[in-house]
Amino acid sequence: MRFIVNILAIIGLIAVIGAGVGYSKVNGMLLESGISINDIKSLTSELDPKAMEMYANFAKKFMVDKDPGDAMVWKFPVDEDVSVDDVKDSLKSLATDRDFLFVGESPFYKQVEAVTGKPYRHISFLSFCDARVGVLMAEYNYAYTAFMPCRIAVIEDKQGKLWLYSMNLDLMIYGGKELPPELKAGAIKVRDTILAIMEGASHGEF
Known part of the structure; x- marks a missing residue:
């Protein structure tokens, strides 16, 4: 939660600095968290040009539900006439068309049923990978392997409606x-591919 608070404080501070007001008050609040305005100014000058826009969008989403989980994902509602099997087949087909390799499915709902002995609504995780971009990520920072492979969750909510999350x-x-230019371009390509196949599959496209 402190991470979220600090992000919101930083975003608010940028607005304050831009307006030229409230410097002392905001600086005092940040110092309590071990952060100074000079630290923020130095940090923001070193970030990606779109960093503050990204953090602002994160903050907007967080303020709606007060839940970092909702702020950290993309989600698409699946059309009512698209079945679970259709949406999964659609994801695989659209990924293949974009050279985005399907590498496996984890049927979470089956694991729950095996453990509890009771039926459970559909929740499964489909994994995809672009090996070329994956290599760039791993060579740049091993921590980025935590994002690999890319996963799309197919969720049936308590009302029986299907959703896609990633x-x-x-x-x-x-x-x-x-990021280095080649890695950034590759990561953006993967990002755009995931969004495209999620949107298409939500309508049952092939």
Whole structure:
């Protein structure tokens, strides 16, 4: 939660600095968290040009539900006439068309049923990978392998409606210092591919 508070404080501070007001008050609040305005100014000058826009969008989403989970994902409602099997087949087909390799499915609902002995609504995780971009990520920073492979969750909610969820990659792409050009271009391509296949599959496209 402190991470979220600090992000919101930083975003608010940028607005304050831009307006030229409230410097002392905001600086005092940040110092309590071990952060100074000079630290923020230095930090923002080193970040990706779209970093503050990304953090502002994160803050807007967070303020709606007060839940970092909702702020950190993309989600698409699936059309009512699209079945679970259709939406999964659609994801695989659209990924293949874009050279985005399907590497496996984890049927979470089956694991729940095996453990509890009771039926459970559909929740499964489909994994995809672009090996070329994956290599660039791994060579740049091993921590980025935590984002691999890319996963799309197919969720049936308590009302029986289907949804698609995936991790918002903007934090990885824009949230820190600017990535090397080749890696950034590849990461943006993967980002755009995930969004495209999620949107298409939500309508049952092939």
